[in-house]
Amino acid sequence: ETGVTQTPRHLVMGMTNKKSLKCEQHLGHNAMYWYKQSAKKPLELMFVYNFKEQTENNSVPSRFSPECPNSSHLFLHLHTLQPEDSALYLCASSQVSSATDTQYFGPGTRLTVL
Amino acid sequence: LAKTTQPISMDSYEGQEVNITCSHNNIATNDYITWYQQFPSQGPRFIIQGYKTKVTNEVASLFIPADRKSSTLSLPRVSLSDTAVYYCLVGDINSGGYQKVTFGIGTKLQVIP
Numbered sequence: 001e002t003g004v005t006q007t008p009r010h011l012v013m014g015m016t017n018k019k020s021l022k023c024e025q026h027l028g029h030n031a032m033y034w035y036k037q038s039a040k041k042p043l044e045l046m047f048v049y050n051f052k053e054q055t056e057n058n059s060v061p062s063r064f065s066p067e068c069p070n071s072s073h074l075f076l077h078l079h080t081l082q083p084e085d086s087a088l089y090l091c092a093s094s095q096v097s098s099a100t101d102t103q104y105f106g107p108g109t110r111l112t113v114l
Numbered sequence: 115l116a117k118t119t120q121p122i123s124m125d126s127y128e129g130q131e132v133n134i135t136c137s138h139n140n141i142a143t144n145d146y147i148t149w150y151q152q153f154p155s156q157g158p159r160f161i162i163q164g165y166k167t168k169v170t171n172e173v174a175s176l177f178i179p180a181d182r183k184s185s186t187l188s189l190p191r192v193s194l195s196d197t198a199v200y201y202c203l204v205g206d207i208n209s210g211g212y213q214k215v216t217f218g219i220g221t222k223l224q225v226i227p
Contacts, residue, residue, distance in 0.1 A: 004157075035217075043158070043201075043217035090157045100146045100205070103215070105157025 003027045004106035006091050012112045013081065021076040021109050023091030029104075031097040032074040034066060035090040037108075043090070049074065050097045081113045117141075118202045123222040132189045134221050136202030139183050145205040147178060147185045152199045152220070161200075162187070189223075197225045 004025045013019050025032065034046040048056035049068040063085075065077040074091055090108045094101040119137040126132045138147065146165050150158035162169055164176040164185070175188040189196055199220040 042219045045216065088155065092157065098205075100148075100163070102148075102160040102163070103150075103158070105159070108155065108157055110155070 003104050004091060004093055006089075006106035006109050008109060009107060010110045010112075012114065013078070014114050015081060015083070017081075018077070018079040020078065021089055021091075021111075023074040023076075023106055025072055025074075025091075025093040025104070025106075027093060027104060029093040029095050030071050031094045031101070032068060032071070033092040033094075033097075033103065034074065034076050035092065036087050037090060038084075038087040047076075048097050055097060078111075081111075083113050086111055086113045117204050117216055118218050120200075120202050120218060120221045122219060123224065125224045125226055126192055127226050128193055129191050132192050132196075132223060134187045134189075134200055134202075134223070135184055136187070137184045138202070138204045141182050141204050147176065147182075148203045148215070149174070149176065149187045150201045150203065150217070152201065158201060158217070192223075192225050194225050194227065196223065198223060 007022045011019060030051050032049045036044045036046055045058050046060045047066045052068050052071060063080050067075040088108045088110055091106040092103040094103045117138060146163055148163040149161045151161050152158040162171055162174050162176045164178050166178050166182060169176045177186040187200060199222050201217050201220040203215045
């Protein structure tokens with residue numbers, strides 16, 4: 001499945017670093033999502049963008065800052081993270097943000113915060 | 115209040131049919147029921163979706179009773195490669211009026227040789 005790509009696939013960063021995760025979808029979708037999946041925990045929805053507008057912020061700490069410059073690209077800017085932020089970060093897209101629309105997920109970025 | 119309830123885990127032998135039931139007592143009239151599959155360290159993948167009665171595709175079947183308060187995902191003759199977490203989702207509306215989906219804990223299916 002190459003419809004949704006994420007880079008980097010693995011990232012190790014210190015608590016004082018600033019890094020960004022990138023997601024790109026080639027499916028012509030208008031909604032994009034960031035999810036966090038910690039070990040042995042369910043998927044946590046972080047942010048949703050519809051037509052480049054943020055429509056969901058699921059009480060995410062401000063050290064996570066999303067950016068959606070266009071419908072095909074989504075970024076997650078990271079700064080002053082904590083070790084408990086280590087997780088698999090998944091990007092997804094769908095035609096629109098609707099429960100009936102299939103979400104297509106990227107392979108994820110495995111983030112480790114030291 | 116959880117939208118869906120599923121068993122946390124299930125075991126099955128290879129070649130058997132596996133049925134995973136999801137409860138969604140508060141399902142809304144316009145909600146669809148969607149199932150996803152997730153392998154370790156990968157993103158979830160769509161399996162099947164339905165509104166009522168029965169839906170079948172090349173991967174699975176989905177049975178939905180008339181009251182729609184539950185649904186059952188049926189995987190025929192499972193193999194080791196079907197070992198994964200299976201999520202049942204129904205719709206939800208956020209504060210901005212947009213529909214969203216919420217992934218629960220899911221059911222971890224372990225297929226045994």
